[in-house]
Amino acid sequence: MKDLLTTASSIIIILFCVSLLFLGETRPSESGGSELLTNDNAEFQAAKHPHASTILFSRVQSVKLKKGVLMFVSLDEDGLKEHFFLIRDKNVVLIKKNAGDMPPNSIKFDDDGYNTLLVTIPNTFDIDLLDAMTATF
Structure with missing residues (x-):
């Protein structure tokens, strides 16, 4: 009896x-606890940083890249306006692509809020970024 017990x-x-x-x-999969945490984390990472901003310069006439300085001329209400942007010693990513999502004669500056600036130059401008950035000073 003792053995049975x-x-x-x-x-x-x-x-x-x-x-x-x-x-x-x-229990976590029924309540969605662990899935909820990973989805919230993914949504947080995919969301824009609060300090992210985008500047679009439209009606750009010419673009040059010389000695680490991006120079472009835009047409403003007051006439032509020259812009100079130093890209050396900064976290700048130059992108040259088709202008499908932006006007063809424009340059877009995207600040992601994490100390990186994306500069998008459409293919309508004749500029070779590789030659301009690797040229000796």
């Missing part, structure tokens, strides 16, 4: 431990 209590304890193990695994 010991075996039954051992089986009950083992079943209780196994049920706790299964309940512990299924």
Whole structure:
């Protein structure tokens, strides 16, 4: 009788431990706890930084890149306006691509808020970024 009681209590304890193990695994997925944390984290990372900004210079007439300085001329209400932007010693990414999402004669400056500036120059301007950046000073 003592052996039967010991075996039954051992089986009950083992079943209780196994049920706790299964309940512990299924509970977060039922409530969405762990999935909710990863989704919130992904949404937080995908969201724009509060200090992110975009500046679009439209009606740009010419673009040059010389000695680490991006120079471009835009047409303003008051006439032509020259812009100079030093890109050396800064976290600047120059992008030259088709102007599908922006006007063809424009330059876009995207500040991501994390100390990196993306400068998008459309293919309508004849400028070779690789030659301009690797030219000797």
